[in-house]
Amino acid sequence: MKRLHLVSWLAAALVVAACGSTGGGGTNANSYSGKTIKIGAILSITGAGGVYGPQSRDGANLAVKQINSSGGVNGAQIALTINDDASDKAQSAQVAQKLIQSEQDLALLGPTLSNSAVAVHPLAESLKTPILAVSTTGIHIVPDCNFPDTKPCKYVFRDSLGEETAIPTNIKSYAEDSKPKTGVLLVAQDDKFSSDGGTIVQNTVAQYNINLLKTIKFNKAEADLSPYVTQAVQAKPDVIFITSLGGIPAKIMTEARKQGWQGQFLGGNGFNTATVSAQAAGAGKGARSASAWYLGNSFASNKDFVDAYKAEYSKDPDQFSAQGYTAIKILADAAKRANLTFSDVAGDRDKLRTAMESVNIQTPLGPFQFTANHDVKQTVWVIAMDGVGGFTLVHEIKQS
Amino acid sequence: MDQQLLNAIFIGSIYALFAVGYTLVFGVLDILNLAHSAVFMFGAAITYSLVINHGQAFWVACILGIAASAVLGLVIEHVCLRPLRRRRAPPIAALISTVGLALIIVAAIEQGQKGSLFGWLWVDGANSVAFPAGTIPNPTWHIGDLTLEASKVAVIPISIALMLALGYVIRYTQVGRALRGVAENPRAARLMGLDVDRMISLTVVISSALGGVAGILFGVALGDISPYIGRDNVEVRGLAVIVLGGMGSIPGAVIGGYLLGLIEVFAVVALGSGARGGVAFAALFLMLVLRPQGLFGAQLREKI
Numbered sequence: 090m091k092r093l094h095l096v097s098w099l100a101a102a103l104v105v106a107a108c109g110s111t112g113g114g115g116t117n118a119n120s121y122s123g124k125t126i127k128i129g130a131i132l133s134i135t136g137a138g139g140v141y142g143p144q145s146r147d148g149a150n151l152a153v154k155q156i157n158s159s160g161g162v163n164g165a166q167i168a169l170t171i172n173d174d175a176s177d178k179a180q181s182a183q184v185a186q187k188l189i190q191s192e193q194d195l196a197l198l199g200p201t202l203s204n205s206a207v208a209v210h211p212l213a214e215s216l217k218t219p220i221l222a223v224s225t226t227g228i229h230i231v232p233d234c235n236f237p238d239t240k241p242c243k244y245v246f247r248d249s250l251g252e253e254t255a256i257p258t259n260i261k262s263y264a265e266d267s268k269p270k271t272g273v274l275l276v277a278q279d280d281k282f283s284s285d286g287g288t289i290v291q292n293t294v295a296q297y298n299i300n301l302l303k304t305i306k307f308n309k310a311e312a313d314l315s316p317y318v319t320q321a322v323q324a325k326p327d328v329i330f331i332t333s334l335g336g337i338p339a340k341i342m343t344e345a346r347k348q349g350w351q352g353q354f355l356g357g358n359g360f361n362t363a364t365v366s367a368q369a370a371g372a373g374k375g376a377r378s379a380s381a382w383y384l385g386n387s388f389a390s391n392k393d394f395v396d397a398y399k400a401e402y403s404k405d406p407d408q409f410s411a412q413g414y415t416a417i418k419i420l421a422d423a424a425k426r427a428n429l430t431f432s433d434v435a436g437d438r439d440k441l442r443t444a445m446e447s448v449n450i451q452t453p454l455g456p457f458q459f460t461a462n463h464d465v466k467q468t469v470w471v472i473a474m475d476g477v478g479g480f481t482l483v484h485e486i487k488q489s
Numbered sequence: 490m491d492q493q494l495l496n497a498i499f500i501g502s503i504y505a506l507f508a509v510g511y512t513l514v515f516g517v518l519d520i521l522n523l524a525h526s527a528v529f530m531f532g533a534a535i536t537y538s539l540v541i542n543h544g545q546a547f548w549v550a551c552i553l554g555i556a557a558s559a560v561l562g563l564v565i566e567h568v569c570l571r572p573l574r575r576r577r578a579p580p581i582a583a584l585i586s587t588v589g590l591a592l593i594i595v596a597a598i599e600q601g602q603k604g605s606l607f608g609w610l611w612v613d614g615a616n617s618v619a620f621p622a623g624t625i626p627n628p629t630w631h632i633g634d635l636t637l638e639a640s641k642v643a644v645i646p647i648s649i650a651l652m653l654a655l656g657y658v659i660r661y662t663q664v665g666r667a668l669r670g671v672a673e674n675p676r677a678a679r680l681m682g683l684d685v686d687r688m689i690s691l692t693v694v695i696s697s698a699l700g701g702v703a704g705i706l707f708g709v710a711l712g713d714i715s716p717y718i719g720r721d722n723v724e725v726r727g728l729a730v731i732v733l734g735g736m737g738s739i740p741g742a743v744i745g746g747y748l749l750g751l752i753e754v755f756a757v758v759a760l761g762s763g764a765r766g767g768v769a770f771a772a773l774f775l776m777l778v779l780r781p782q783g784l785f786g787a788q789l790r791e792k793i
Contacts, residue, residue, distance in 0.1 A: 134614070135599075135613070135614035135615035135616050136614075136615040136616065137617070139614070139615065139616045139617075173614075175599070175614070175615040176615065177615075278763065305762045306761075306762045306763045307762055307765075308766070310717065310721040310722075311721070311722070311765075312707070312711045312713040312718060312721070312722050313496075313500050313711055313722070315496045315499075315500075315641075316493060316496045316497075316753070316754045316757045316758070316762075316765075317757065317762055319492045319493055319496060320493075320757060320758065320762065323492070335617070336617055336619075336713075340712060340713075343712075347629050347636055347638055348492070348636045349631060349636060368619075370622070
């Protein structure tokens with residue numbers, strides 16, 4: 090039997106080779122088949138970002154499995170490595186350096202946190218390696234990864250919805266629904282994603298006639314948040330804005346509800362994972378945020394993803410799973426069209442980068458194309474925590 | 490304001506209990522045990538792991554967690570302190586060796602994952618975890634504007650009781666007299682027939698057990714257990730507390746702990762949230778400049 094298998098493989102290989110040598114319908118099957126496309130993901134599997142990274146990982150792994158088992162990328166297999174940066178900026182940059190220079194990966198995914206991206210993205214840009222951010226939503230991630238230098242970064246892309254879109258969309262939708270008059274902002278001041286979110290809240294509220302009574306800053310490593318929450322609750326606002334990440338939003342919600350506050354929580358992408366919704370449980374019920382993805386979307390590219398994810402992991406995906414999954418699909422589509430040589434990594438990285446700019450595929454996030462700034466432009470779903478670890482849809486908002 | 494006062498007393502209790510262990514070792518050995526914050530974290534992490542990963546009842550896990558912290562104290566003494574003492578190394582050497590051990594303990598816990606070398610100790614890597622709701626009964630009461638949460642309120646009497654018990658042991662018991670003797674003059678104590686090494690081991694064990702209790706109370710009440718809780722929340726603050734109170738003074742550490750809690754919380758209220766860390770250390774700085782011996786510095790000669 091074994092010999093028979095070998096013979097049939099050889100025959101197949103000969104046919105493929107023959108097709109290639111005669112031009113074989115214009116595909117790159119010849120140069121791709123049997124090759125490996127190495128992609129390195131830098132994710133926060135542990136640490137503060139540990140509530141997001143594992144979902145990105147699971148989504149990306151699922152996409153790799155699907156692509157490889159259905160013939161790969163023109164016959165090439167994707168080899169994805171997941172590298173934990175423990176939510177630490179320095180470690181994130183070290184991992185990136187290793188993946189680019191020692192591992193010679195074709196492209197990178199990540200990192201999970203904007204705070205780490207400010208170290209990793211400029212590095213990838215300077216080493217001319219395409220990097221696709223799957224969850225970084227702070228300001229100046231794309232295109233100006235070297236901010237304050239405003240020269241566009243050529244190698245940095247993202248498929249995640251920036252806070253500059255997400256937070257104002259969320260505030261606008263809640264303001265139209267409930268006309269809140271006052272708010273308090275709780276912001277982690279020592280984290281880029283969080284402080285960017287805080288700045289956006291401060292710049293947005295006035296448009297909707299919300300009087301920001303107080304901005305309360307804290308540090309993300311502080312375990313005892315009660316003095317800050319007490320201060321927020323004593324101001325008796327209609328809305329508490331939370332721009333922070335990891336387990337902190339859930340802790341703030343729990344503490345504020347314990348102290349008897351009944352108002353509305355509004356936030357950003359930091360809310361959008363099932364882990365945070367589960368940690369907040371009943372205290373988080375109704376907390377609203379704008380999401381790049383919604384579980385209940387029934388268009389085919391999302392339904393297929395949700396079904397496959399559930400079958401693989403026996404649980405629902407979340408926004409981060411969907412963005413991780415989409416990232417692999419984007420890279421696979423670009424790699425397919427990039428005419429890779431597999432011998433010249435630097436040249437292949439450039440070809441992949443160019444091909445990424447013209448990606449146009451169906452994804453769980455909807456039809457996907459990068460903007461000229463390498464950013465996303467997509468429908469936004471305003472969602473609310475359901476009190477038991479999930480989300481319900483409040484509004485669907487198309488971007489004009 | 491009332492709620493903020495309660496917040497201050499709560500966190501002050503944790504600072505005080507942590508700092509009492511810190512200052513106890515300093516009082517006897519004239520050495521800062523900078524691994525104390527790792528012991529604080531270790532107690533909380535072990536207790537969590539015993540409940541969640543090994544299915545122990547909460548109270549059993551607490552006792553084992555405190556015992557494990559005490560054993561870690563023995564390790565500190567035998568690995569970091571005694572060998573250097575034998576060689577008459579300067580105190581700075583012991584300080585560095587305890588820093589080293591603290592980093593190793595934190596790194597070991599940080600590497601803990603399912604199936605890894607330290608997986609039996611901790612499986613959550615660098616993550617922050619909390620006891621799931623319902624592990625211990627934790628009712629919340631509202632009295633007027635005041636919110637009282639059982640797990641936080643309980644910290645206050647537990648800390649005070651432990652600190653009083655320690656004070657009693659040191660002041661009125663045979664062991665306490667022996668400890669004070671060693672603190673006063675180790676050579677004279679040895680000439681009087683005291684086993685100085687044993688008394689020092691006992692000191693580090695008591696100190697570490699208290700550190701472990703502080704860690705467990707912190708982890709339960711604040712719902713935050715990670716390899717970094719010691720480093721991020723009490724390591725430097727503990728130092729501030731014992732400088733405020735007077736190095737080596739137990740009453741000083743208690744008062745200093747509550748004082749730091751009050752200063753921090755009222756800095757948030759009066760000067761804005763960004764001031765929490767800064768004001769506490771401004772107070773420390775002022776104390777060092779104006780009264781370097783600390784609040785209870787007059788009693789410096791009678792160290793513990």
